Amino acid sequence: MREYLLPKEGFRVLFVIGKGGVGKTTTSASIAVGLAERGYKTMIVSLDPAHNLGDVLMEKLNDKPKKIMDNLYASELDMEKLIKAYLKHLEKNLKNMYRYLTVINLEKYFEVLSYSPGIEEYATLEAIREILVKGEDWDVIVFDTPPTGLTLRVLALPKISLIWADKLIDIRRKILQRRRVIAKINGEQEYDIDGEKFKLPKEEAEDPVMKELIQYKEEVEFVENVITNPSKSSVVAVMNPEMLPLYETRRAYESLKKFNVPLRLLVVNKVIQLKEDIPELRVKLEAQRKVLEEIGNEFHGIDVITLPMFAEEPRGVEWLKRLGGMILEGERGS
Ligand SMILES: Nc1ncnc2c1ncn2[C@@H]1O[C@H](COP(=O)(O)OP(=O)(O)O)[C@@H](O)[C@H]1O
Numbered sequence: 001m002r003e004y005l006l007p008k009e010g011f012r013v014l015f016v017i018g019k020g021g022v023g024k025t026t027t028s029a030s031i032a033v034g035l036a037e038r039g040y041k042t043m044i045v046s047l048d049p050a051h052n053l054g055d056v057l058m059e060k061l062n063d064k065p066k067k068i069m070d071n072l073y074a075s076e077l078d079m080e081k082l083i084k085a086y087l088k089h090l091e092k093n094l095k096n097m098y099r100y101l102t103v104i105n106l107e108k109y110f111e112v113l114s115y116s117p118g119i120e121e122y123a124t125l126e127a128i129r130e131i132l133v134k135g136e137d138w139d140v141i142v143f144d145t146p147p148t149g150l151t152l153r154v155l156a157l158p159k160i161s162l163i164w165a166d167k168l169i170d171i172r173r174k175i176l177q178r179r180r181v182i183a184k185i186n187g188e189q190e191y192d193i194d195g196e197k198f199k200l201p202k203e204e205a206e207d208p209v210m211k212e213l214i215q216y217k218e219e220v221e222f223v224e225n226v227i228t229n230p231s232k233s234s235v236v237a238v239m240n241p242e243m244l245p246l247y248e249t250r251r252a253y254e255s256l257k258k259f260n261v262p263l264r265l266l267v268v269n270k271v272i273q274l275k276e277d278i279p280e281l282r283v284k285l286e287a288q289r290k291v292l293e294e295i296g297n298e299f300h301g302i303d304v305i306t307l308p309m310f311a312e313e314p315r316g317v318e319w320l321k322r323l324g325g326m327i328l329e330g331e332r333g334s
């Protein structure tokens, strides 16, 4: 058994990443079905806006976990709904904290923000966080992710956000300090907003902005601690035995290293295996052989497994059990 796919400290989180079409959903569903079959309470969640988890499991899915078999639940998140909910949450917070800034037209601002770059990444991270907060309900949580670029940006986000949060907390601390100095010189200022008396907060403990910043930092730290903990999280990269997926996997490997997110398994899917020689496929097979050789030479410390190209599309629980067995217990390939 590949024990880095099994729960160790509490629950295990698996991120299955890779280019579009390489077999991420097939691989993640196979791992999930295989784990459920072995008695682990498993949830599989598709974060890919172009969902196909339902197609692979041959079940109709939505954003609520649906029971697929004993120990296995599956859902497909609704990214548009999540982005809307994320923006609503931001809007509520901002309106609450900056009641006195009536000059800013927040409605207009949020309309634009929903198209802003980065919003999808933040909403995805927030969705992951909400699932991880309830992680103890499960033995294993498998994330079937969007194509590599977006996923890597999401996994990098906690580290970047923590740097930002620290900086903002620092600035806020200075603002509060200056307010205290000004209050000492000028006396306490009172403002009138819509007939309500309002004083600017001066102490950290009474400042809603500071409270929000500290809460945000704690939330991000929680996610960061889970995704960089090798006894909790593992990344499974899926690729096909071709040059371009190899280049992409190489880049993903480097990025994940930088962000301390542990890549543990490389699944080389759709490997062509012929019983007899087919001249038309010789060039293709030679290219495949080269890629497999390259893989053997790099990705040190990472487990590699190859899965054959099947004559039919592996769909439905029976197929996935078979593939799950190959991934969970199969020998090291290449
Ligand atoms: N080993 C395999 N042999 C044959 N077909 C496969 C194999 N793995 C995946 N497929 C098929 O390839 C297509 C893409 O797989 P999928 O898991 O949906 O990829 P992704 O989620 O990365 O886009 C699907 O039609 C799937 O059934």
Ligand SMILES: [Mg+2]
Residues within 6 Å of the ligand: 024, 025, 026, 048, 050, 051, 052, 053, 144
């Ligand atoms: Mg998919």
